[in-house]
Amino acid sequence: MSTQPASGSVSKSDGAPEQEVSLAQGRAMLDKELKSIIADVLGIDEDQADAFTDDSGLFGHLPELDSMAVAGLLTEMEDRLDIVIEDDDVDGDMLETYGGLLTFAEAKLSEA
Numbered sequence: 001m002s003t004q005p006a007s008g009s010v011s012k013s014d015g016a017p018e019q020e021v022s023l024a025q026g027r028a029m030l031d032k033e034l035k036s037i038i039a040d041v042l043g044i045d046e047d048q049a050d051a052f053t054d055d056s057g058l059f060g061h062l063p064e065l066d067s068m069a070v071a072g073l074l075t076e077m078e079d080r081l082d083i084v085i086e087d088d089d090v091d092g093d094m095l096e097t098y099g100g101l102l103t104f105a106e107a108k109l110s111e112a
Contacts, residue, residue: 083108
């Protein structure tokens with residue numbers, strides 16, 4: 001019986017490179033899903049959401065993102081990302097930029 005890794009696999013004793021790749025892939029997948037959620041909830045074009053960068057302004061910058069839309073956005077994030085967002089979790093910093101919201105979602109997913 002062979003103990004060699006499967007073809008195409010790289011075996012590292014500390015697992016760090018694989019973990020970094022996995023984290024990057026996870027962030028990319030979360031980025032795509034979060035942009036999809038924003039487009040769906042706010043009714044904006046997917047291309048507009050896809051163009052968001054970490055510095056893109058959200059609350060106060062997008063007319064579609066008013067206080068009622070914030071509630072819908074957070075509820076949709078809970079449903080589609082399978083996270084729980086408590087009232088105390090919500091602050092202006094997390095909604096100020098897309099990067100802030102993405103970082104918040106990453107943190108909530110790491111708690112799960």
